[in-house]
Amino acid sequence: MLQLTDVSVSYGxxxxxxxxxxxxxxxxxxxxxxxxxxxxxSLVSSIVGIIPVSSGSVGFDGEDITRTPVESIVxxxxxxxxxxxxxxxxxSVAENLRLxxxxxSDRAAVEETLETYLEMFPILRERYHQTATTLSxxxxxxxxxxxxxxxxxxxxMLDEPSLGLAPRVVERIFEHIVELKQSGLxxxxxxxxxxxxxxxxxxxxVLASGKLVFEGAASELASSDRLMEAYLGTGVD
Amino acid sequence: xxxxxATLLRSLAPICLLIAIAxxxxxxxxxxxxxxxxIFFINLTAVFALQIYMGGTGHASFxxxxxxxxxxxxxxxxMTPLALKRLLIPDAPFGLAAVHLGAVPSILIALVLTxxxxxxxxxxxxxxxxxxxxxxxxxxxxxxxVIFTNWIELFRGPRAFYGIPSISNLYWGLGAAIIALLIxxxxxxxxxxxxxxxASDNLLAARAMGVPVERLRLLAWTLSGIVMGxxxxxxxxxxxxxxxxxxxxxQTFLIMAMLLLGGMRSVSGAxxxxxxISIGSELTRSLESGPVIAGIDLPAMFGLTGFFLGAIIVLxxxxxxxxxxxxxxxxxxxxxxxxxRKSAADETSADAPAKQEA
Amino acid sequence: MEYFVQxxxxxxxxxxxxxxxxxGLAIVFSIMNLVNFAHGELITLGGYAMLFxxxxxxxxxxxxxxxxxxxxxxxxxxxxxxxxxxVRNAPETTGLLTAxxxxxxxxxxxxxxxxxxxxxxxxxxxxxxxxxxxxxxLPMVQVLETSCTVVAATGLILLLxxxxxxxxxxxxxxxxxxxxxxxxxxxxxxxxxxxxxxxLAGLAAVFILARRGAVDPMMGFSPVxxxxxxxxxxxxxxxxxxxxxxxxxxxxxxxxxxxxxxxVAGFRDAIVFLLVGAVLIWRPTGLLGKxxxxxxxx
Ligand SMILES: Nc1ncnc2c1ncn2[C@@H]1O[C@H](COP(=O)(O)OP(=O)(O)O)[C@@H](O)[C@H]1O
Ligand SMILES: [Mg+2]
Numbered sequence: 001m002l003q004l005t006d007v008s009v010s011y012g013x014x015x016x017x018x019x020x021x022x023x024x025x026x027x028x029x030x031x032x033x034x035x036x037x038x039x040x041x042s043l044v045s046s047i048v049g050i051i052p053v054s055s056g057s058v059g060f061d062g063e064d065i066t067r068t069p070v071e072s073i074v075x076x077x078x079x080x081x082x083x084x085x086x087x088x089x090x091x092s093v094a095e096n097l098r099l100x101x102x103x104x105s106d107r108a109a110v111e112e113t114l115e116t117y118l119e120m121f122p123i124l125r126e127r128y129h130q131t132a133t134t135l136s137x138x139x140x141x142x143x144x145x146x147x148x149x150x151x152x153x154x155x156x157m158l159d160e161p162s163l164g165l166a167p168r169v170v171e172r173i174f175e176h177i178v179e180l181k182q183s184g185l186x187x188x189x190x191x192x193x194x195x196x197x198x199x200x201x202x203x204x205x206v207l208a209s210g211k212l213v214f215e216g217a218a219s220e221l222a223s224s225d226r227l228m229e230a231y232l233g234t235g236v237d
Numbered sequence: 238x239x240x241x242x243a244t245l246l247r248s249l250a251p252i253c254l255l256i257a258i259a260x261x262x263x264x265x266x267x268x269x270x271x272x273x274x275x276i277f278f279i280n281l282t283a284v285f286a287l288q289i290y291m292g293g294t295g296h297a298s299f300x301x302x303x304x305x306x307x308x309x310x311x312x313x314x315x316m317t318p319l320a321l322k323r324l325l326i327p328d329a330p331f332g333l334a335a336v337h338l339g340a341v342p343s344i345l346i347a348l349v350l351t352x353x354x355x356x357x358x359x360x361x362x363x364x365x366x367x368x369x370x371x372x373x374x375x376x377x378x379x380x381x382x383v384i385f386t387n388w389i390e391l392f393r394g395p396r397a398f399y400g401i402p403s404i405s406n407l408y409w410g411l412g413a414a415i416i417a418l419l420i421x422x423x424x425x426x427x428x429x430x431x432x433x434x435x436a437s438d439n440l441l442a443a444r445a446m447g448v449p450v451e452r453l454r455l456l457a458w459t460l461s462g463i464v465m466g467x468x469x470x471x472x473x474x475x476x477x478x479x480x481x482x483x484x485x486x487x488q489t490f491l492i493m494a495m496l497l498l499g500g501m502r503s504v505s506g507a508x509x510x511x512x513x514i515s516i517g518s519e520l521t522r523s524l525e526s527g528p529v530i531a532g533i534d535l536p537a538m539f540g541l542t543g544f545f546l547g548a549i550i551v552l553x554x555x556x557x558x559x560x561x562x563x564x565x566x567x568x569x570x571x572x573x574x575x576x577x578r579k580s581a582a583d584e585t586s587a588d589a590p591a592k593q594e595a
Numbered sequence: 596m597e598y599f600v601q602x603x604x605x606x607x608x609x610x611x612x613x614x615x616x617x618x619g620l621a622i623v624f625s626i627m628n629l630v631n632f633a634h635g636e637l638i639t640l641g642g643y644a645m646l647f648x649x650x651x652x653x654x655x656x657x658x659x660x661x662x663x664x665x666x667x668x669x670x671x672x673x674x675x676x677x678x679x680x681x682v683r684n685a686p687e688t689t690g691l692l693t694a695x696x697x698x699x700x701x702x703x704x705x706x707x708x709x710x711x712x713x714x715x716x717x718x719x720x721x722x723x724x725x726x727x728x729x730x731x732x733l734p735m736v737q738v739l740e741t742s743c744t745v746v747a748a749t750g751l752i753l754l755l756x757x758x759x760x761x762x763x764x765x766x767x768x769x770x771x772x773x774x775x776x777x778x779x780x781x782x783x784x785x786x787x788x789x790x791x792x793x794x795l796a797g798l799a800a801v802f803i804l805a806r807r808g809a810v811d812p813m814m815g816f817s818p819v820x821x822x823x824x825x826x827x828x829x830x831x832x833x834x835x836x837x838x839x840x841x842x843x844x845x846x847x848x849x850x851x852x853x854x855x856x857x858x859v860a861g862f863r864d865a866i867v868f869l870l871v872g873a874v875l876i877w878r879p880t881g882l883l884g885k886x887x888x889x890x891x892x893x
Pocket of ligand 1: 016034035037039041042
């Protein structure tokens with residue numbers, strides 16, 4: 001479904017991502033792991049067109065989207081829930097969700113989608129008319145995810161959905177990710193919580209200093225202490 | 238090598254260029270060309286002044302023409318002979334109608350006064366920062382203009398103030414431009430200038446490193462105000478006649494276009510832009526007065542110069558934001574060019590044996 | 596009593612005019628960090644559109660009013676397409692200087708192609724008369740301008756809260772990238788912002804022209820300078836701040852007008868700016884502004 005070929009991303013002279021090739025197949029959850037500063041955010045941002053790909057190409061459903069503007073990519077059915085949630089401060093939960101549905105023209109379908117996700121995230125129904133900034137971190141994350149889903153994407157990328165959340169809340173978010181997978185959504189999940197992410201992912205890529213250092217089945221990585229130690233430094237921290 | 242001697246050395250080429258221009262004009266020039274060259278030196282001084290502030294802080298200032306006006310009116314009021322003053326400003330306040338000073342004290346007082354006003358205004362502007370500071374400079378320009386045009390007892394209002402002794406000549410212009418160049422270059426390379434430029438690139442990082450951003454902005458603003466004052470004094474003591482409109486919008490966008498075209502981040506850019514626009518506006522000036530081209534008598538076209546200056550600003554900002562020189566000094570460009578040539582030469586010599594093998 | 600009411604409506608109408616202009620500046624700034632120096636030229640171009648229409652095909656001056664608003668709106672959209680698009684993601688100062696250049700170009704183009712002298716523009720007679728309300732004689736222009744400002748402000752609030760475009764504009768003021776991640780076209784949001792700002796400038800232009808009755812190439816500068824100052828006074832980029840700043844500035848101005856002795860009346864604008872400067876020394880971010888480093892958003 002998503003096909004990266006030799007993708008590099010640069011900020012001026014600094015190369016944040018170097019020649020990454022990867023794929024995500026329909027129906028899969030793929031984990032993108034790596035330490036802080038590895039280039040994960042840069043990679044997903046460039047896939048969705050927020051920052052330019054400096055070389056290489058990105059394909060979605062067999063179509064080249066390397067230079068396609070963000071809004072068109074989202075309209076093709078690929079979206080990103082950005083790092084740090086970035087809900088619209090000062091706008092209500094309802095307004096945030098309404099903005100998420102901007103690509104949809106069928107009102108009835110929007111209502112239906114809204115109902116689905118208010119069902120999935122009941123807290124959003126409770127806080128429906130509150131401004132987004134009054135929500136807790138976990139609630140904001142759920143709002144950000146629901147907001148992305150309002151455009152009815154076929155593939156969703158989540159950039160560190162667990163960032164800064166308490167373990168109990170993280171668990172809830174991950175449960176929702178599994179639930180979404182069961183509904184047939186394809187996902188690429190960026191995570192630093194490697195162990196937990198590998199528990200629900202089908203496959204995993206590990207990025208270090210902008211380069212891919214591992215790709216394979218999630219279970220292969222999870223079951224090998226040596227690999228986990230080498231790439232992700234788990235057990236050290 | 239100390240900062241001062243290093244700067245002197247690196248300013249040698251542009252200084253020689255300026256001296257050559259002055260020499261050439263003096264040896265073969267008609268009065269008209271001398272006048273054009275003098276105006277060029279005035280504007281050059283002004284553009285260097287603007288560069289000190291804009292190049293350092295990265296903020297625009299629309300208010301600098303006011304400093305030029307303040308200094309020009311100061312010398313005018315102090316230096317004009319008493320007999321004439323009784324005619325021009327008989328009711329001047331603070332007993333100024335009876336004051337007549339020589340050139341040197343007048344000029345010194347004008348510069349000090351400009352500096353003090355710049356400092357006071359700078360206290361507010363350096364605190365504001367960002368867009369608000371830029372708009373404040375515009376408001377400052379308007380305030381000073383309103384005062385010039387309405388304080389009739391002191392400034393004669395919108396009417397021209399004439400009869401200022403025309404004591405300066407082309408060498409004054411040359412000297413002032415060279416002094417302004419040296420001040421601008423010294424400031425740019427001084428620790429203050431470097432810190433200020435760092436702060437304009439990344440304010441938070443600079444603050445975190447303890448750079449006193451507000452104080453440096455204030456310093457740049459005051460210094461550039463004083464240098465701008467020099468340009469005002471040159472104008473008053475050469476033309477002998479000034480009016481509030483000489484220090485308002487037309488002057489503001491003229492020096493702004495000059496600075497931006499060359500690139501506000503370097504002193505060389507300021508020089509380069511001023512040269513290009515001075516030459517260009519001499520050409521369009523002849524169009525404005527309705528020239529005869531190929532036998533066709535074109536009508537006079539007011540606003541042509543302004544039109545081109547505005548277009549230059551828009552085009553530079555859209556397509557070459559850092560200006561012609563890209564924010565570099567001449568010597569840096571020269572060094573880069575030498576390096577490139579050297580590496581190109583290295584490549585060809587490295588290629589040569591490879592070719593022989595093949 | 597009559598004097599007091601007259602001065603109040605005068606203050607409201609002047610304040611409303613500044614608020615309309617300041618709101619337009621603030622909408623564009625909040626969304627794309629552009630300080631539109633050429634906002635004044637929207638007024639000017641609205642005025643010239645009236646001038647040309649009157650000369651060519653419009654006989655009843657009432658039709659000139661919508662023409663003015665439309666022309667200002669169109670000019671705002673045109674400026675965005677032609678001049679501001681290349682600097683869309685540039686630093687603030689770059690955008691500001693570009694707009695400064697646009698303003699000079701338009702002023703001088705009018706100087707070259709039209710005239711340096713002010714030219715009279717026909718204004719409907721009824722706009723220049725007075726109207727009797729509750730036994731008080733009030734200038735029609737001021738009453739109309741005050742009511743128009745109220746209507747326009749209400750319309751703006753409805754647009755921003757009830758329509759998708761308005762919602763997107765509010766969101767874009769917070770985080771433009773995420774707005775695009777919602778699949779909303781950046782061009783449309785920016786176009787919307789410029790159209791609204793041009794429309795408000797056109798409304799203000801109608802009343803500016805009704806007061807002065809003539810156009811000249813520099814006429815936009817003075818009102819827009821006031822609008823800039825209003826924005827700074829209110830807190831740059833805040834819509835509420837722009838409205839509050841505009842109203843306060845207008846009232847201050849009318850207050851000074853009414854109280855200053857005639858010898859210093861010419862200094863009014865200088866005094867107004869100095870007073871605003873004093874407020875800013877006390878509150879550098881403006882009345883309603885928040886401290887944001889660099890003035891930029893995420
Ligand atoms: N806007 C930026 N400008 C310059 N460098 C950046 C920028 N954003 C990220 N980087 C650099 O790119 C590298 C990768 O960052 P990022 O993609 O955020 O990593 P991750 O998401 O894996 O933590 C880091 O070295 C970071 O410093
Ligand atoms: Mg990241």
